[in-house]
Amino acid sequence: MIRLRGVKKCFRDGAREVPVLRGVDLDVAPGELVAIVGPSGSGKSTLLHVAGALDRDFEGEAVVAGTSLAGLGEAARAELRNRAIGFVFQAFNLLPTLSALENVMLPGVLRRAGPGGGIGEVRARARDALQRVGLGDRGGAPPARLSGGERQRVALARALLSRPAVLLADEPTGNLDASSGADVIRLFVELARDGVSVLVVTHEERVSDAATRVLHLLDGRLA
Amino acid sequence: MAGARGILWLAGAALRADRRGAAVNAAAACVGAAALVLFLALGLGVGAAARRLFPADARLVEVVPARVSLGGVLGGGRLDDDAVGRLRALPGAAAAWPRLPLGVPVSASEPAGGLGGRWPSGLALQLPIVGVDPALVEEDVAPGAFADPPPGAPIPTVLARRLVEVYDRTLAPAWNLRRLPPGVSLVGVELPVRVGHSVVAGASEARVEPERLRLAGLSDRVPLYAVAVPLETVRRLHREYGKGDAAYGQVTVLAARPEDVPALAAAARRMGFAVDEGERATAERVALIVKVTTGALVLLAVAMCALAALAIAQALSASVRGRVRELAVLQALGAAPADVRRIVLAEGAAIGLAGGLAGALVARGLAALGDAAAARLLADLPFRPESFFLFPPWLLALGVAVPALAAIAGALGPAAAAARVDPARTLS
Numbered sequence: 050m051i052r053l054r055g056v057k058k059c060f061r062d063g064a065r066e067v068p069v070l071r072g073v074d075l076d077v078a079p080g081e082l083v084a085i086v087g088p089s090g091s092g093k094s095t096l097l098h099v100a101g102a103l104d105r106d107f108e109g110e111a112v113v114a115g116t117s118l119a120g121l122g123e124a125a126r127a128e129l130r131n132r133a134i135g136f137v138f139q140a141f142n143l144l145p146t147l148s149a150l151e152n153v154m155l156p157g158v159l160r161r162a163g164p165g166g167g168i169g170e171v172r173a174r175a176r177d178a179l180q181r182v183g184l185g186d187r188g189g190a191p192p193a194r195l196s197g198g199e200r201q202r203v204a205l206a207r208a209l210l211s212r213p214a215v216l217l218a219d220e221p222t223g224n225l226d227a228s229s230g231a232d233v234i235r236l237f238v239e240l241a242r243d244g245v246s247v248l249v250v251t252h253e254e255r256v257s258d259a260a261t262r263v264l265h266l267l268d269g270r271l272a
Numbered sequence: 273m274a275g276a277r278g279i280l281w282l283a284g285a286a287l288r289a290d291r292r293g294a295a296v297n298a299a300a301a302c303v304g305a306a307a308l309v310l311f312l313a314l315g316l317g318v319g320a321a322a323r324r325l326f327p328a329d330a331r332l333v334e335v336v337p338a339r340v341s342l343g344g345v346l347g348g349g350r351l352d353d354d355a356v357g358r359l360r361a362l363p364g365a366a367a368a369w370p371r372l373p374l375g376v377p378v379s380a381s382e383p384a385g386g387l388g389g390r391w392p393s394g395l396a397l398q399l400p401i402v403g404v405d406p407a408l409v410e411e412d413v414a415p416g417a418f419a420d421p422p423p424g425a426p427i428p429t430v431l432a433r434r435l436v437e438v439y440d441r442t443l444a445p446a447w448n449l450r451r452l453p454p455g456v457s458l459v460g461v462e463l464p465v466r467v468g469h470s471v472v473a474g475a476s477e478a479r480v481e482p483e484r485l486r487l488a489g490l491s492d493r494v495p496l497y498a499v500a501v502p503l504e505t506v507r508r509l510h511r512e513y514g515k516g517d518a519a520y521g522q523v524t525v526l527a528a529r530p531e532d533v534p535a536l537a538a539a540a541r542r543m544g545f546a547v548d549e550g551e552r553a554t555a556e557r558v559a560l561i562v563k564v565t566t567g568a569l570v571l572l573a574v575a576m577c578a579l580a581a582l583a584i585a586q587a588l589s590a591s592v593r594g595r596v597r598e599l600a601v602l603q604a605l606g607a608a609p610a611d612v613r614r615i616v617l618a619e620g621a622a623i624g625l626a627g628g629l630a631g632a633l634v635a636r637g638l639a640a641l642g643d644a645a646a647a648r649l650l651a652d653l654p655f656r657p658e659s660f661f662l663f664p665p666w667l668l669a670l671g672v673a674v675p676a677l678a679a680i681a682g683a684l685g686p687a688a689a690a691a692r693v694d695p696a697r698t699l700s
Contacts, residue, residue, distance in 0.1 A: 094700055103604060104696035124608045131606020138699065142601045146289030158278040159606040168281060207605070 050246050051077040051100050051215055056109035057269075058095055069095050070107070071269035077248050079214070082241040084249045084260035091266045093250040094219055100248060101134050101217045102126045114214040131160055135208030139220035141200040143192040143207075149199075150188030153178050153207045160211070171210075178206035182236060198229020205236055216240055218249045222256055234259045279611065282602070283618035290591065294623055297584045301627025301675040302634060304577035309635035309663075309671035311573050315566025316662035322558045324657070325434070329493070330530040331366075334548040335359060335523045335540045349544055351520040359525050362539045364532030369405035370520040371495075374506045376477060376513045377470035383449070384463040392447060398471045399485075400498040403506030404430070408524060413489035414459075420504035426462055426486035430500040433490040441656070461487045468513065477513055493524070522548070577675050580627065581682035584620055588686035592616060599690050600698035609691040616687035617680055624679025628672035635671065636663065 058070040069092040077083045087093050098104040099111060102118055105126065111118040114133035121129070130136075143152045150172070157171030179188050182202040192200055201221060208216060218237065222230035230253070238259055241247045249256055257263045265272045287294045337351050351370065360368035381396040406418045409430045418428045436458070440451045452458055463485045468477035485499065494500035510518065525540070527533045537547045592599070599612050607615075639661035646660060 095696075098696040098700070101604070103699070124610065127603065127606050127608035127611070130604060136604045142597065142604075142699070144285075144598050144601065147285055151285065155602065156605045158281050159602065159611065160275075160278070168277060211606075 050079055050112075050114065051075060051248060052110075052112040053096075053100065054110040056096070056099055056107055056111060058092070058099060058104070058107040068269055070099070072109070073266075073269070073271050075100075075264070075271060077215075077246040079244045079246050080241055081262065082237055082247040082249065082260045084251055084257040084263045085266050085271070086250075086252055086257055086263060087266035088252075092269055093266055096266065097217050097219050097248065097250050100215075101136060102129050131156055132211060133214045135211070135213035135216045137201070137204050137208050137216065137218040137221045139223040141192070141197075141204045141224075143200055143203060145192055148189050148191055149184065149195060149203045150175050150179060152192065152203055153188075153210055155207060156210045174210060175206070178210050179203070181209065182206045183232070196229070197225050198232060201225055201229065201233050202236070205233065209240070214246060216245050216247045218247070218251075220251055220253075221249060222251070222253055227255075230255060279614045279618050282615045283622060286591070286595070286615065286619055287622060293587055293591070294619075294626075297580070297587050297623045297679075298627040298630065300580035300583045301577070301624050301679055302630040304573060304580040304678070305628040305631025305671045305675040306634040306638065307576050307631075308570065308573035308674055309632050309667060310638055310661070311566060311569035312667055312670070313635060313639055313661040313663050315562060315569070316664070316667070317657065317660045319559065319562045319566070320662055321657040321660070322562055324437075325558075331527045331533065332493070333525040333527060333533055333536045333540065335368075335525055335545045336521070336548045337519070338544055338546045351523055351545070355543070355545070356520065356523055358543065359523055359540060362525070362536055364528055364536050365525050366528045367407065367526040369408040369524045369526070370503065371405075371522040371524065372403040372503055372506045372518065373498075373521045374401035374403060374501070374509060375515040375518055376468055376509050377472075377475060378465050378467050378483075379469045379471055380463055380465045382464055384461045396469075396471045399465065401506070402495060402498045402500055402521070403503040404494060404500045405503050408493050409489065409491045409500065412491035412493070417488045418502055420502045420508055426484035427501050427505055428488040429485045430489050430491050430494050431487060432494050432496045433492050434496055436490065438496075459487055459489055463487075467509065479513070574674070577678040580624075580675060581678035583682075584623055584679045585682035585685055588616060588620060588683050589689065591619075592686045592690045595690075596693055596698055599693045600695040603693065603695040604699060609693075612693065613687040613691040616690045617683050620679040620683025620687075621676055624676035625672060627679070628675040631675060632668045632671040639663070 053073055053075040056070050056073040056075075057068065059066045059068045061067070073096060075083075075096075085093055085096065095104065099107050099118075100113060102113060102121070105118070105121075114129065116129050116133070118126070118129075136142075143149075144155070147155075153175040154168075154171050157174060158168065176185065176188060179185050182205050184199060184202055184206065187195065187199060187203075192203070195203065201224075205221075216237070221233055221237075225233065234256055237247050237249065237256075241261070249260065251257060335351070337349065353370075356368050356370050359365060378399045378401050379396045380399055406413075409418060413428075413430060418430060421427055436452050443449065444451045465483050465485055466480050467483045468480040470476045485501075491500070510516065525536055527536050537549075540547055599607075602612060602615075603609070639659070643659045643661065646656075650656060
């Protein structure tokens, strides 16, 4: 689950402080697919980074997957991202020098080795994750040889490797054609049905149409 | 925090992604490591050869009569038993062994038994003989094998180990004689001699007796160009040939510790004697030259390693700048800044280790080539070593460790820069 209370965030522009989030309250329960829409520059991505424990410089209260982000150190935030949060980006952000399978393995490789945490086990789980997004036979391909839709599904498989409680997606269908976008949206709906809290930032109606709730971010506030 | 296996997996993936860059950097580290290992191996090899040529014992002080002496006025001058006793009693002296040159001529006119070869017809060699205290060579001969023999028995002798080398590389090839095997296999060889006979006309004694010299051992403590026999044998021959009671030619004082040598030498000089530092000084000069030359070459090699570290630093900095987005993605997926730092450091370490290993192998190969060239181009002179290079295991470990540490040092800056990547800002 995600719980934000009174979240404020400013960016510094020279000597001037520019407020981006002006007291955001948000709850995303397990099994919910919440879409946040809003114009460019409205702070949608910033909100996602706060909820994803990537941005620590904000005011307010944030609890993600049962963990309060207040006062959390770098290592603990990294551990939380690795264990409980999955990210999907508009630009896919796959590492171009790794194969699709190796990209999916990354969260597992970054986790301190424990029971079932060896490279071999991580590879097996990555194959399962690729299978789940329908790319079981494309694991050896580098991202450059995949279509946009396939790349986004690889990114989704990577986000799912650690079985996260929270999935955060930033314009996930922005670079996809209608068919590929529909595939990705269908996967989001399935994940929400499985109990994952899915928060999607988008300006596309096809995503908001699939969401259980749609919130508008305007002037740094949710409505 | 990611585990070590994960860090290595990610570092390996990054290096595979830029194989050419990694290979160039490893080559730079390889050159530094090869130079370091090769120069140090050369210094060790040449140093070992010099020690074989000048086997100076760091604890020995060679006391000789002073050229100018006030004699008994200051208690110096003559090296007799009393002087030996006083030298032995000096603070820091563990022992004092006198040497007494034989005043009776001894010559050899046929080869040692069992060695064969073609002895030049009519050739007679005058043998310089010196009597030494058996305790001086007790570590080099069998117990009891170096003592004045009963009548009819061969006289035990000890030769300088280096003399065998000189014989093998000069006399044997020149006279077409068999080369001597190294080590104790020579012990027991007997040389027929004539005691009292001199190759110098009119210098022979009235009485010439056939004797046999029997090799009891080889030692670095006896003079290079003399045959050492027991001190008591020389005294006996002096008595038998009426040569009187000659003074000792030299006394070897053994210091308890090498640090005691300067004080002992000073004390001997105060007693009115001189200290023969010829061979020791040569040995020290050679050792110093080898050390200084090796040190300069090692400094050059270390500078090359430092340059390799700079090249690696520059390359990793460029790599980090080009991978900012990838590093941010890794952080989004659960890498802590410390993990990112360790990934870049592991990349540097891997480059340095690979370069170091390759450098150590290259150094071995170059040393083999150098030895082969020396064997072909240099004359077979005495004391020419089989190899001019020594590769103890610690040297190979050092050759790998230094470039690896240099590479890690070079990676520190880029690693810190990588750890400062702000994922929120980069991924916006």
